[in-house]
Amino acid sequence: MNIPVKTDFNEYDLNKRICIYQGNGKFLITGDIIHNDNIEIYYNFPNSPSIEFITSEVITSEKFVDYDLYSFSIDLIQTDNNLMGCISGTGHSFNKANNTIDYLDGQIKEISSVTIEDVDRLEFCLLNCSSAGESKNEAIFFQTEDWEISLQPIQNKNENKTKVSQSFSVTHSGSIIRKDRKIFDPDDAEKVIKGLEWLLSLLNEKVVEIPMFFGYLSEEKLFERYLSVNTESNEYKRVWLNIEEHFTDLLPEVVEKLDDEIWGGVFGQLLEWYIELNHGRLIENQIITVQVALELISWNYLVIEKEKIDKSSFKSTWKSDVFRMLFEEFKISNHFNDFNLHSELNNYNGDGAYILTDVRNNIIHPDKKQVFSKDAYYTVLSFGISCLQSALLYLLNYKGKYKSKYSYIFRNVSQN
Structure with missing residues (x-):
């Protein structure tokens, strides 16, 4: 391509x-x-x-x-x-x-x-996208059922200044065309564009948006769109260590999920919470947020999509039992060895679902059962975010291993 x-x-x-x-x-x-x-x-x-x-x-x-x-x-x-x-x-x-x-x-x-004419390609740029899954500054390509997307990392002439000031940088240029090479209304590409922004935001653990588009028919520019975007200053940080090999395969799944009646709005909310988790400063709030995110996935998957549990039973069931059910469905291990590193976590016998919900309850209730150290909080948060990552990848039909800063071991995502 x-x-x-x-x-x-x-x-x-x-x-x-x-x-x-x-x-x-x-x-x-x-x-x-x-x-x-x-x-x-x-x-x-x-x-x-x-x-x-x-x-x-x-x-x-x-x-x-x-x-x-x-x-x-x-x-x-x-x-x-x-x-x-x-x-x-x-x-x-x-x-x-x-x-x-x-x-x-x-x-x-x-x-x-104002007047939108058909074009044969859209060109655009990305701001502050630390990584799009490429290696050695090579172009990266995505495909969906109807679209082909090319991303090319660019070396901006202000690169050194940007690294010093942590300001904003155009990091990639891109192009979108139809697979059948037919001309198209620029608005027809909106779903695949939103999917690309969602996927790149997940990879970078920060909001990645496209600030400008140009539509061309042959060499004539027929369409322009500029947007004020909500992104952060440019700071490179590698957060996914082993997902990049299969990264481009996820775009069709993201586009489908964002357009899905059950998952569309939920996936947008989950991304907001996931980014918040990676930039929050109060670890107690982060632990609460990751449990809420896992509850939302559990509700949507177990109750709404698969109907494995009814609404009243979901509300009355201990959330630790709900999480064990979800982890079993998604092939996510409920055991986390790092719990043994902290004496205040020993009583839970490595039961991840139990400790996640119990520590969260201990945070929000004024009558504290136990006082946890910040290190213990971070261990619980790491487990919760690792489970959230695995759940998102499972929902996107990802197959294989990945590793992130929240997991000291490679975690496997299986669809079998």
């Missing part, structure tokens, strides 16, 4: 704002269309990945006579080259005496082409 990427994202200087548009346009202000002759729109990387706009001329309109200083709203922006975006916040000076807006700037959540 060979997908050409035409757009050179290496040209972007990430210590500066990227100009998206300069020229004429119009705003939707309190329901009125107001024209302006000088609008500038930028993609801002240095502080946070966001879209900003500014007007360099005073905005005048006879309609301003009826405006109230405290109640008028600025909602939409549209450029003369067919871009439209929703304004998420503004700074402005409304001069009631002259009925003018003396200056106006603000932020845009998303801006894209």
Whole structure:
């Protein structure tokens, strides 16, 4: 598979704002269309990945006579080259005496082409994706039933500055085409794009999003979309040690799960919790979160999908018994040898489900049965996250071994 990427994202200087548009346009202000002759729109990387706009001329309109200083709203922006975006916040000076807006700037959540034409490929870039499963800076390829995706790591000219400042970096360029090479509506690729973002976020244990897309038909650019994204500063950390060999095989499964009536919303929530687990500062909250995540999987799988237990029985059953049932279904070992490293955990005989639920209960209830050390908490958290990782991989039909920072041993995921 060979997908050409035409757009050179290496040209972007990430210590500066990227100009998206300069020229004429119009705003939707309190329901009125107001024209302006000088609008500038930028993609801002240095502080946070966001879209900003500014007007360099005073905005005048006879309609301003009826405006109230405290109640008028600025909602939409549209450029003369067919871009439209929703304004998420503004700074402005409304001069009631002259009925003018003396200056106006603000932020845009998303801006894209108003008229969407069919294209033969989408090109995009990734921000702060430490790893996409590639090795030695080689391209990596994904396939689903209908789509082919190519990702190419790029060496940004600001790489050294980025490592020092831990700011934001374009780490990969990518391209999406249909397998049958037919042209397509850019919106048709939304599901596979969301699946790719989900999978890369799982691998990197942080939010990975795509800030900009360009759609082409042959060499003509027909479509643009820019998004303000919620990602973290660039910091490389290898977190999955043995999943990368089969990593690309997971994308079709992710796309299917995100589109599934039972699992779609759940998978989004699980990813949020998983990322929170890896960035939380209060270990007690992390232990509570990992149990809630495992409970959600247990409910969805045992009650909703497989109907192995009814709703009332699930609610009345000890959660340790529910987890043992889930672990048995998913071939996850309930025994964790590291429990023996801490004297306060010896009484549990290595029963992972019991200790996870009992320690969680001890955290949330004011009448403490026992005081646990931070080291013991970390051991319990490591077991819980390892089980969550195994459960997610099982649900994605992964087969094989993996190892992460939460497990000192290789863990096996089996579908048999």
